[in-house]
Amino acid sequence: MSLSYDLMDLETLTLNAKQIQDDVLKEILTLNVHTEYLQRFLHGSSDKELFKKNVPVVSYDDVKPYIERVANGEPSDVISGNPITGFFLSSGTSGGKHKILPMNNKFFENMIQLNALSSPFISRYMDGAKQEKEMKISFCRPLSKTPSGLPVSGVLSSFVTSNYFKNQPKEMYTSPKDVTLCPDNKQSMYCHLLCGLVQRNEVTSISAYFASTLAHAINFLETNWKELSSNIRHGHVSEWITDRSCRDSVSTILGEPNPELATLVDYECSQKSWEGIITRLWPKAKFLDCIATGQMGQYIPTLDFYSNQLPIFSMVYASSETIFGINVDLSCKPHDVSYTCLPNMSYFEFIQVDDEENKDEIVDLVNVTLGCYYELLVTNYFGLHRCKVGDILQVTGFYNSVPQFRFIRRKEMVLSIQTEITTEEYLLKALNHATLVLEASNLMLMGSTCYADLSTIPGHYVFYWELKSKSINGVELVNSVMVKCCCVMEESLSYLYRIFRSKDGSIGALEIRVVQEGTFDSLMEFFVSRGSSMSQYKTPICIKSSEALTVLEDKVLSRFFSDKCPHL
Ligand code: AMP
16 A cells, blocks of 8 residues: 555645544555564554554663664564665754764655745745756765665755755756765855856845855855955866866856956955845845754844845754644744644644643654643654654644644753752743844854853853854954843743852853854854764754863853842
8 A cells, every 4th residue: 555645735734634634654564564663563464453552762872772783784574564775863962962864765755856846935934936946055975875874864965865865956056066065065155156156147036945054155155255256256176176077067157257256255254244245245035944943043133244134934844753844934033933833744642741631642743732841752654653852842833734833942951059940942032132132243143053051150050152243343352242142042041051050059150152153163063073064954952972072162262140149
């Protein structure tokens, strides 16, 4: 049996979510009924009720031994009825460690369907205007192999090395495919920008998978615009672009010397302020397409500044385990985006997390309650059954019969010194409030991460911040502004934090350590050198690895502490 939901449009997919979810589960159970994993719990049955009763809710670590057996050469049917043809390496920057997740081509087919489902919303937004070219900043990491010879790579790298990407029409993008496929991310970034500048009058949108990549691209442009413009002036690609196919295809796009364009790039990039640089260099750009929800929300003010507030569309919510949903309301402000679940992608269940009475109750997709918070469980086509993804979502509405969810936070990203639990949500709220203080002083937050420093008595929260000035004068740190940022952040933290800090004194004053410009690029390079893929990289909102902390600590310029206790 094979479901033909692949061809459905969003209306059909969302009209009868219950039936689709039941069919998806039936199909997965029928496929996997004889796998070693399911056999243990279902003894050959594919009954939904038995599945709910007998198959345990697991975390990745519980199924890891099974996954590793397949990676080490045992047959796919240890976990999956369909052949496993490779593994996705999760980014490891949100959860702190890499996971490998089984996959096959069906995942790529789903990615294609996802694009097809979201494109009408973009077309509608363009309102008849022609969507010409997309300047898409994406990267690839060379595939590695499991001991049994199966490919392992991030979802996005795997996709761009598959035929599904290679067969996409090349006219859609400013960069030739060889630029994305270049294994050296620095050469790749340089060439993306060069191709984008050369075709500046055709660019109607600028995109990357995550907002942080777009912020990184602007930083890169700031460091390299003189060289880029010189390449344009002379019609010659810099010698350090040594990847043959990348160099050849970019040279073709660069074409003859173009002093007129080079002069324009020089003029715009040497302006006092880089405010609106995106719209100045790419005047037809109508929107930015990148995920700006969850921890990516911290990049919204920076992108607003550089793009003169172009709309930012967070189109997709997906992970290495499954594609989950799409954003169907492009008029929504970036902070308020919700994702409409796509019920044909996997079988979804939800554990309620905000209600002590119903704690641990598991509900189906169509039985979630508006306003409630849930942890997501996935049963996918590649051998995961009732597996926790580690994300907390809130139900915000319905599209036909399908619930819509706001991404709230990663479950495990928490800071704690006493018994307080400071979740990603609190940290983001604190950062948002501090950003307002910075804005009033013409400063932008280019990167932030934090950790709980237990080496001091009492322990205290430490934030590493990279700042940039909105004007050309550079960053001038005013003590009172920085101390105010510390205080504003403490005021935004939980009641328990404020009690420990104010009454009990068992948490010390919150500290901000300002780091040199470029530090967060070094942090990204550190994670990429440890196996993360650059397209999937997300700056960790808090850091546990001592080696990563050393990267930051080496670049600290100055330190500031809050000077008063937060209110209770
Ligand atoms: P990975 O499997 O390494 O690609 O990471 C997937 C994780 O990235 C998800 O589980 C989420 O925590 C996060 N993520 C993916 N898409 C979004 C989104 N649209 N908004 C917020 N977080 C997201």
